Amino acid sequence: MNKYKIAIDVMGSDNGPEVLTRGALKALDEHDDLEIVLFGDEKTVEEVISQSGADRSRIEIVGTTEVVDNYDNPMEAIYKKQDSSLVRALTALGGRDDIAGLINASSTGALLAGSLRYAPARPIRRPALAALLPAQKGGFVCLVDTGANIDCNAEQLVDFAYMGAELMKKYYKIDEPRIGLLSNGAEPTKGNKLVKETHAILADKKDLNFIGNIEGNKALSGDCDVLVTDGFAGNQVLKNSEGIAKRLITDVVTYGKKTGNDEIIKLAHHLAGLYDFNSLGGAVVMGVCKPIIKAHGAANADSITNTSSMLLNMLKNNDLFNGKDFR
């Protein structure tokens, strides 16, 4: 059985290292082929492990003394806090062959800046943040960028297309990912200046399966596998989708309570499962040497377990891809 070793930074989130460690141990329980390296406060991590009775042979602990969180200036933190769990985990990801991926739930800004500094892809790319969102037609839509790059130029958007295509090929087993460009109309003439420029470049790329513009109402339809956009508009699509889905689920709950119909409350739970974007997809840092998943700052133990499963699946798919056993 192939083993997959992933690094988990348990520090810097809203819920503290105990919670994240428990989530990581649960993932170990669920997957026999998983091994973990936990970066963070050694004493706390040790305590949680000893209480759990987990299989120590599949756990490595790297004790660290500093923490990077949302109150830090990202650039300063990644240079100055050399013994932080974030910097140590990123350095290990970049330098150790046995570590295949990383999960982090602290500062997005520091994670992005640090990933470029300590674990860049070759050629070095400015990192982007993709969201893997459930498509209406099934599977996932890779929305990139979702907020790491707010003001973009056309070259960056083209790079997002390539990074998204690579991600969906390697880690999601999509043969020729369909690349869509978010716009305000389906016609090639529609779009702001950035979108029109990007459209013209993408249309000429023979090595990309560019299918043209996608409108907002089809952003998550599944008409494309990768939806390319600047981080400002992508952030709107991501957060607006979450907001509207939550709102309708609230309406369903209200209606269920009013009518006293238990089946409707069950339906609300069903919908909440379908549209829990945080634990379902997760945000993937792109432009890095190996996959990094950014869990939400408010991630609970279950989120870390789910994120670990997602990363493990990605790694297994990539093995198939590299081994030419792909499709």
Added chain:
Amino acid sequence: MNKYKIAIDVMGSDNGPEVLTRGALKALDEHDDLEIVLFGDEKTVEEVISQSGADRSRIEIVGTTEVVDNYDNPMEAIYKKQDSSLVRALTALGGRDDIAGLINASSTGALLAGSLRYAPARPIRRPALAALLPAQKGGFVCLVDTGANIDCNAEQLVDFAYMGAELMKKYYKIDEPRIGLLSNGAEPTKGNKLVKETHAILADKKDLNFIGNIEGNKALSGDCDVLVTDGFAGNQVLKNSEGIAKRLITDVVTYGKKTGNDEIIKLAHHLAGLYDFNSLGGAVVMGVCKPIIKAHGAANADSITNTSSMLLNMLKNNDLFNGKDFR
């Protein structure tokens, strides 16, 4: 009883003048204080009216021989097609004191260009397209711009704020409309270049109730009355909201059919009513001398009836506002 006369352009939509005329007559039926001026093919309009037995004393027909539709170049059409229902209706709106507002369901581009040419506000403003969308907390959010101005500068966004505030004051009885700026974070430091520039200007305006940045998940929450954004991002919020709402309603229907629970099918209808953005809100052209509502190109008779009621309500509110009877 005060009478309100509105112009309705029955040409250039997907469904033909018979359907739009029927919708207009139904609105007459529902509102005793409504009068209509129908612009379009005289023979068709006359036929529909005579078949309906409607009250002729409240109907005026302006026969026109040309049609502007989505296949026309907007700028060319509004200059060359002088006997089109669109140009004749806009000229009447700008020139006749008795006509208080206009409904149109043809080409958005031609309507916007024509409104600036034939019925501008003083001072002349570049028109914008606002959507009045149902807020989660009740009432409406005025989202501006939704696609009329794709590449914007900060001055335009500030103008959107003023036009939106005016609209919500005059026509929606909101005393001091709360102005929000769509961004990727609530903090003033968040946003793309355009948003940061706009934020700085809006923050200094003493005559606007600017409440700061609003994130995509709160776009339609009702935390603000006017949500200011460029037409590209606004188009994403509008269409993405529609897309996600429709998707969840489809999920509800599927679940209802699977479980055979009739109450769930009723719930789906309830939700479809709450989130039918087309017939609920309608798009308002701003920067014009009098209110213009752009109905969807696929508008059916009911849409025109609903849009007429919406326009009539706006006009009545404005009367209260002008007569100082406001709040």
